[in-house]
Amino acid sequence: MKGGFFITFEGPDGSGKTTLINNLRPFITDELKKDLIITREPGGVKISEAIREILLDKRFSEMGSRTEALLFAAARAQHLDEVIKPALDAGKIVFCDRFVDSSVVYQGIGRKLGVQEIIDINRFATTGVNPDMTILLDLPADLGLARIKKHRSEKSDRIDQDQLSFHEQVRRAYLDLAAKNSNRIKIIDGRQSPEKITKNALQLIQEALKGRI
Ligand code: TYD
Numbered sequence: 001m002k003g004g005f006f007i008t009f010e011g012p013d014g015s016g017k018t019t020l021i022n023n024l025r026p027f028i029t030d031e032l033k034k035d036l037i038i039t040r041e042p043g044g045v046k047i048s049e050a051i052r053e054i055l056l057d058k059r060f061s062e063m064g065s066r067t068e069a070l071l072f073a074a075a076r077a078q079h080l081d082e083v084i085k086p087a088l089d090a091g092k093i094v095f096c097d098r099f100v101d102s103s104v105v106y107q108g109i110g111r112k113l114g115v116q117e118i119i120d121i122n123r124f125a126t127t128g129v130n131p132d133m134t135i136l137l138d139l140p141a142d143l144g145l146a147r148i149k150k151h152r153s154e155k156s157d158r159i160d161q162d163q164l165s166f167h168e169q170v171r172r173a174y175l176d177l178a179a180k181n182s183n184r185i186k187i188i189d190g191r192q193s194p195e196k197i198t199k200n201a202l203q204l205i206q207e208a209l210k211g212r213i
Contacts, residue, residue, distance in 0.1 A: 004088030005209060006129070008099040011137035012171045013160050014144030015190045016197065017097055020137060023198040024095075024205075032212055037087045040097035041075065045082045048075035056157035063158070065111035069118060072103050073125040080126050088129070093209065099131060101177060101185075106159070109173035110166050133208045135201055136178050139190035141167035 009017040021038060028036060042052040051071050054060065076099070087094050100122045108118035141164055148160055178185040188200045 004091050005093045005133075006084070006088055006096070006131045007094065007205065007208070008096045008101065008131040008134045009137070010098060010101045010134055010174065010185075011190060012139055012141055012144045012167055012174065014147040015137040015139040016147075016194070017137055019194060020135075020197055020201055021095060021097055023194055024201060027198075027202055032093070035091070035212070036093045036095065037083065038095045038097075039079070039083055041079060041099055041102065042072055043075065044079040044084075044096075048079045051075040051078075056159065058158050058161065060158065065107065065113055068111065069103060069107040069113055069121060072107065073121045076100070076103075076122065077125040080129060085127075085129060093212065096131075099134075100126060101131075101134060101136075101174070104177060105170050105173035110162075110170045131184065133204070134181075134185045135204060136174055136185050136187045137190040137197070138171070138175065138178075138187050141171045143191065144171075 009021060011017050018040075025038075041048070042055055043049045051074060055063075055068065055071050055075070084094055084096065100119075103118050103122055104115055107113050108115040145160070145164060145167060148156060175187075178187050186204050188197055188204075190197065192200070
C-alpha cells in the first residue's frame, strides 16, 4: 500500500480555498477517489461541526480568545481521531480545508495569544500529526472581505466580521509562516482566475503525489 499523504489548504477569509477544492474534484481519477478523503476545519465530524456552530455564531460576540483557541483545538482533536489519523494510517490521501496553520495565524497572531502557545495546545490536540504539504492561497485582506460581502453577506460569521486590520494581520502572518516553512507551504496568488489557480494547485499536488492524481 502507498503511504498516506496529508495536504492542507490555507488562506485568509474569502481567498477561495473552498472553491479551489471543489474545482479540483473533477480532476481526481476514479482510482484515486477510493484513496482520497476531502474534509474541512473547523468541522469534518459531528462533534466538530457542533463546535463550529458555537465558534462562528454571531450571538457569541463575548467569546474570549483563549476559549476560541481551545475550541478550535478541541474540534481539531476529534476530527483528527475520527477522520484524519485513521485515513493516513490506512495510506490514504487527505485534503483538509484549514488546519493548525489557521490557528497559528488567526489565534496566535490575529488574537495575539502567541505563536508558541498555539503550537503547544495544537501539539496536544493533533498528537504531532503535521501536513506533508500546504497550499496557501494568498490574497490581500480587503479583496477577500469584499468577495465575502458580495457573495454571502447574509452568511457572514463571527470571525468574518472582524476588522480589516485583523484580517491584514492574518494575511501577513500567513506569508511569514510560508517564508519560514518554504519546503512545506506553497503559495498561490489568489488574485488569478479560478482556472489558473486550479492549474497551479494541480501541478503542485501532482508533483507531491508523483503520479497518483
Ligand atoms: P472557514 O470555514 O474556512 O471559512 P471561510 O470559508 O470563510 O474561510 O473558517 C471559518 C473561520 O474560522 C474563518 O474565519 C477562519 C477561522 N479559523 C480560525 O480562526 N482558526 C482556526 O484554527 C480555523 C480552522 C479557522
